[in-house]
Amino acid sequence: MSLSQTPSAHVSARGVIPDATVSRLPMYHRSLLSLTARGVLLVSSEELAEASGVSSAKLRKDLSFLGSYGTRGVGYDVEFLLYQIARALGLTQVWPVVIVGIGNLGNALAGYPGFASRGFSVVGLFDTDPQRVGESVTVAGKEIVVTDISKLPQVVLSTGASIGVIATPEAAAQEVCDVMVRNGITSILNFAPVLIEVPAGVDVRRVDLATELQILAFHEQRKSQSALTQANAG
Amino acid sequence: MSLSQTPSAHVSARGVIPDATVSRLPMYHRSLLSLTARGVLLVSSEELAEASGVSSAKLRKDLSFLGSYGTRGVGYDVEFLLYQIARALGLTQVWPVVIVGIGNLGNALAGYPGFASRGFSVVGLFDTDPQRVGESVTVAGKEIVVTDISKLPQVVLSTGASIGVIATPEAAAQEVCDVMVRNGITSILNFAPVLIEVPAGVDVRRVDLATELQILAFHEQRKSQSALTQANAG
DNA sequence: TAGATTGTTAATCGATTAACAATC
DNA sequence: TAGATTGTTAATCGATTAACAATC
Structure with missing residues (x-):
């Protein structure tokens, strides 16, 4: 994990973008890049969420902080959404x-x-x-x-x-x-x-x-402990 | 930032350790290592929190999920707390x-x-x-x-x-x-x-x-935008 | 119109914070 | 005892989730 030393939410054209949302925008950006590379023109929140490892509800909520860039009944234009996310992240400049x-x-x-x-x-x-x-x-x-x-x-x-x-x-x-x-x-x-x-x-x-390794070790330890517990119980 | 694909809180001897707490334990561990190296034997929640970049309230809350390893009116034994955090993280084994x-x-x-x-x-x-x-x-x-x-x-x-x-x-x-x-x-x-x-x-x-760079770019962009806004307003 | 999917609402959940009783 | 500092409580805040009205 990375640790921000300076948190708190931020202002966009639409208003405030929560930190939790900002932290996920790069993932959405990357998923959209991959869709572009595969020639996909349109994507639903369900599909993009799946590709990004989040729920579709969370994805739609996140995107709603940037603006209304989808079409109801249809989905999101990949190219257009990619641009909007890039713009929000400041990636339209070098x-x-x-x-x-x-x-x-x-x-x-x-x-x-x-x-x-x-x-x-x-x-x-x-x-x-x-x-x-x-x-x-x-x-x-x-x-x-x-x-x-x-x-x-x-x-x-x-x-x-x-x-x-x-x-x-x-x-x-x-x-x-x-x-x-x-x-x-x-x-x-x-x-x-x-x-x-x-x-x-x-x-x-x-x-x-x-x-990051330490956090994995924590989880590993927990898994071997619960394996022991199960063995003792069974 | 690092992205866990498998969140949710975890069980310790005391009960459940929240993910937010687990993610900060490595930082506390490192701060304590540094105190040990400087020969410090005792530390207050205020001092350790300062060294770790969190509030003392958050630190005490985090430590309370591991157990009661401090002494009221005195503080925490550096060596002992270091061991308890290492143990919680699974770092007492290689x-x-x-x-x-x-x-x-x-x-x-x-x-x-x-x-x-x-x-x-x-x-x-x-x-x-x-x-x-x-x-x-x-x-x-x-x-x-x-x-x-x-x-x-x-x-x-x-x-x-x-x-x-x-x-x-x-x-x-x-x-x-x-x-x-x-x-x-x-x-x-x-x-x-x-x-x-x-x-x-x-x-x-x-x-x-x-x-990580993208999130920094986001903040940079925000800073230059607010500088512009201020210039226009002033 | 019928079907699909967004954008938003409201409820829930978890994390943070300040205050302070407990206690060394 | 007086002073200091922990561990815990309760209030607040922010993030997540499910459901659905809006609308293409």
């Missing part, structure tokens, strides 16, 4: 992104095809390790050279990047965060397993890969 | 984990120090690409050779692994999932940006790195 910490994880993120394909453009890769600085990484078909973090300010300035990704070890995360914030980054995706402090107005989302 | 798909992301996951340090042991790395099979990867100080996925059954059998990680491209995810499930894996962490189908009793958690 977002320049900088990544700091180009170890295993930073490399994986830089090369992640899902970034480029969904409107994000990696415009800078930074590290402090002299071993890594100067290396070049293939990002979305073009080579990007890993640069010392001291060059971050001018890259952010010249590209207008407002989103930064932290993929450093825990110890460096807060300092990297401070550099980012000082230079105009206002949204941070943090993969370091630590809570970082940011001024008001800066959004942070944290993804901790081990957290 | 969980063998297999990873399938050893590209950039799989490599990053295999080398992630947070896995070993929190009771997970990577016991197998699998791929289908003949280029990758045979390569060796350093995991927690020891070399593991990437093996063809046809060898997964015997590794799962010999290690008793019940947790699997999918780090393949989207197209391979369902097939890999089927192989895992057929061979006794009952918890899956899925990094492929697609919903996978599993039989009842198998837990899946999905982490989509792009989803």
Whole structure:
């Protein structure tokens, strides 16, 4: 799971979009992309919900926060709904992104095809390790050279990047965060397993890969315990 | 954010632990680890909540689902609470984990120090690409050779692994999932940006790195819109 | 018109919060 | 005892769900 450090609902053309709804929009977006790829033109709430792993009631409720983009008795125009969701999510523009910490994880993120394909453009890769600085990484078909973090300010300035990704070890995360914030980054995706402090107005989302495994372990443990209980009862 | 495909609350010695609470236990666990490292012996709900980014009321409520492990007027014994949370999460045992798909992301996951340090042991790395099979990867100080996925059954059998990680491209995810499930894996962490189908009793958690960026983009867009609105109003 | 499916309502459920009695 | 802090209660808030009127 990822942990938002800055929750609360948000304003759209229609009014407020609940956080729970916002968190599901990317899934709907992806399902619609897949339908487009298969040449499907029209989809019902039942079908799209099934493809997205939610109930149709929840899907219709979620979509209703964006507007009335379906046709009663018919369904949703795939192309049109895709555009409306993309617009709501802010994916009708390209977002320049900088990544700091180009170890295993930073490399994986830089090369992640899902970034480029969904409107994000990696415009800078930074590290402090002299071993890594100067290396070049293939990002979305073009080579990007890993640069010392001291060059971050001018890259952010010249590209207008407002989103930064932290993929450093825990110890460096807060300092990297401070550099980012000082230079105009206002949204941070943090993969370091630590809570970082940011001024008001800066959004942070944290993804901790081990957290997800821990939650699975919790469920596993529960399953083996209930198996034991059943064995004892039976 | 990560998306659980199998929600609902769970049973502990005390009774039911709500999902919202379970999702925060890893954070508390990590905060307590950090306190231990700094030699702190005692912590109040106020301090631990601050370190974990939640309110003290929420923290106390969450802990109350595990049991009464604090002392009124005093606080919580760090070591003891750490153990109780670890026990609740199932971290008092080592969980063998297999990873399938050893590209950039799989490599990053295999080398992630947070896995070993929190009771997970990577016991197998699998791929289908003949280029990758045979390569060796350093995991927690020891070399593991990437093996063809046809060898997964015997590794799962010999290690008793019940947790699997999918780090393949989207197209391979369902097939890999089927192989895992057929061979006794009952918890899956899925990094492929697609919903996978599993039989009842198998837990899946999905982490989509792009989803997190999309949610940040949503917030960014909102911020620039409200800046515009303010400018027009002022 | 008859059939289908949306968008909305209202009821239910679960999570959060503040306040405070219990108790060290 | 006085001060501090937990564990629990009850009120509030937000999310989910089922049902159905609206309408294509």
